[in-house]
Amino acid sequence: MSISGKKILIAVSGGIAAYKTHFLIRDFVKKGADVQVIMTPDAEQFVTKLSLSTLSKKPVYSDFYGDNGTWNSHVELALWADIMMIAPCTANTLSKMVHGMCDNLVIATYMSAKCPVFIAPAMDLDMYIHPSTKKNLKLAEDFGHIIIPAESGELASGLIGQGRMAEPETIYTAVENYFTGNIPAKSLEGKTVLITAGPTYEAIDPVRFIGNHSSGKMGFSLAEEASKRGAKVILISGPSAQVLKDSNVELYKVTSAREMLAKVFEFYDKIDIGIASAAVADYAPKEVAKEKIKKNDDNLTIELVKNPDILKIMGEKKTHQFLVGFALETQNEEENAKGKLEKKNLDMIVLNSLRDEGAGFKNDTNKIKIFTKTEKKEFNLKSKGDVARDILNFVESQLLK
Template sequence: MLPLTGKQIVLGVSGGIAAYKAAALTSKLTQAGAKVHVMLTENATKFVQPLTFQALSHGPVYTDLFQEPDPQVISHIDLADRADLVLIAPATANIIGKMANGIADDMLTTTVLATKAPVMLAPAMNVNMYLHPAVAANLQKLADFGYRFVEPGEGPLACGWVGKGRLAEPEEIVDAVIHLFAEESKQKQDLQGKTVLVTAGPTREKIDPVRYITNHASGKMGYAIAEAAKARGANVVLISGPTNLPVPTGVRMIPVESVQDMYDAVMEALPASDIVIKSAAVSDYRPKEVHAHKMKKGDGPLVLELDKAPDILKEVGQRKDKQFVVGFAAETQDVLSHAKSKLERKNLDMIVANDVLMEGAGMGSDTNIVTLLTKEGEQAAVGKRSKRDVADKLLDAILLKLDCQPLPEEL
């Protein structure tokens, strides 16, 4: 897996001669697996064209606070919420001064103020500007805010001076980004000693040797949860229906096909589990009769008689003792009311509700939009994020509840 797979990075480019290096930086971040959302200040567009970044990032380039390509969201808030990192390269004296003093008068500065993600700056300017007391004070102020820096290099500058102020090379900046995420991963070993049982993917219920009943589940959400839990130190058991996804490194995988297969595997693994997250889309019904040979087409309609399949989640809710049990409610209408009902009926500790008809939240997509509901009646929203990010937010919420802490309204 690439080192930045699944990471959403907002790359802010401000107006300095070093802006041309941001094009190579965009390319290298993308090659490392990141989804890069590029924002250019008005002055940056005088050095480099938005089209360059559009081609390299394979996405829209944001230059105007008041242009809203998607009427369903406010762009700078949406990107601020989705970002795993806001990276500004080059960061000029002007943009540094704005951020240090809370000025938000364009797309980039409003996004910086709105985000809860880490912010990293790669300054670039004339050596005398870099050493000016005002700039030094602003950099210190941003450091006090918790912002990270990729120090500029020393040498000949575009202006003719020689000294510190040259933008770090794109490779250095990418290395700093990878190191930042690696540091965060090491710090978050909060699931060590826990066994997490995750179910994922669809099930298949045979009709005959060539036909079966299934659904659109891709398994992406469950696999993201398994990967995130493993990264945080858990012992992870992944029970998965048929998918085309690679098994996350270090995860114990148990492949299954039918709902009965999954039921048997879950019940066997349940006693040793501390946390159960059942994200699989399991068949509610299965054919009453499985034909030994292919059913031949007749002249009239075909009636397929179905029996109710085992309810794995309900059985887990009844059998649990020490386990914290999380279910999923993929709905198309009355999402929260159906999820609350399922939470209560199946004796769950938490349920993840999502509207699968919503753009960016459907089965098979790389992103999700969910609401977490708890048995205590709490409700926490997780906005549109990569499924890996949603997985980490879910694990954060579970740990809060295990520690008897309330959930915030937004995660």
């Protein structure tokens, strides 16, 4: 089945991203879909009924009553549609949807809909990451609605981050996939996955620290991929500039190895899969100076003490968890990775070498080998998104054994 002949009801709410809806309507109509547009009163501040009706080739409704006293039946609109798409969906409209605050034609139509509902949120960065928005998106997903996550980029406020409505091509593809049945299986539904990511910083004084070059890209990619597969995902990240693109992932920020250890064991007993991709500092200063250390001497000696080995402790306390570790090596790679697999009581370890061009810290790509106690699998250089899929595919294959 294709989009041709499908009846698509598009609801536009009052956000700056409403201009993108023109391109979405055009794409649906070009592919033979029958498109009906409705809008909230506030949406008329951003786009006109004339432009939307010209593209959809139908009248556009924003009120319960027409100019000639006729009733624009929200019931008929809802029952007519094969799918309903709210794009853009503002924080205000989302809140009204999930809490049943029915004060306009869009919400009344939504509450009468029997068809699948797609939601393309769009709002400013701080609004998108606010706990109330995350909760409302989760509620909408629990209702069975299909969320098309906001994307990252420059926002109308001038901030840069997640909140931009997905591009029309992305939304179109999501709808096309729905009608063709090409929907990714929720293969990790019912599972809880804990992932550590990024570096840790160990303070020397109030302004200096010991750290490493880890960006967190691999861990964030793993978190987003696990969430796509239906898992409940807990992401514990050291200092990282990465932007989380999936609002369903629970993100916890920490700084030091000891903070990461404490946060991991807040959840460890309740998780099914643990993936330790963080580059945890092995050592920390024995004492942290209370004031900035002045540059007085030619040499500075700092006594270091060993940090807790988070992954080793996870392995020691493992009961039912499937535990995945990472090894970044520069020599004797396979031997060291296999040793770590055994010593830390892991089920699986992912090896990458700094000698492989394009692999390791900060890169958008990675080249990995995966080991269990009985298996070895090698992969070519790929994007970290693709590497995340390879890793989780391998995890799933082990869980089925």
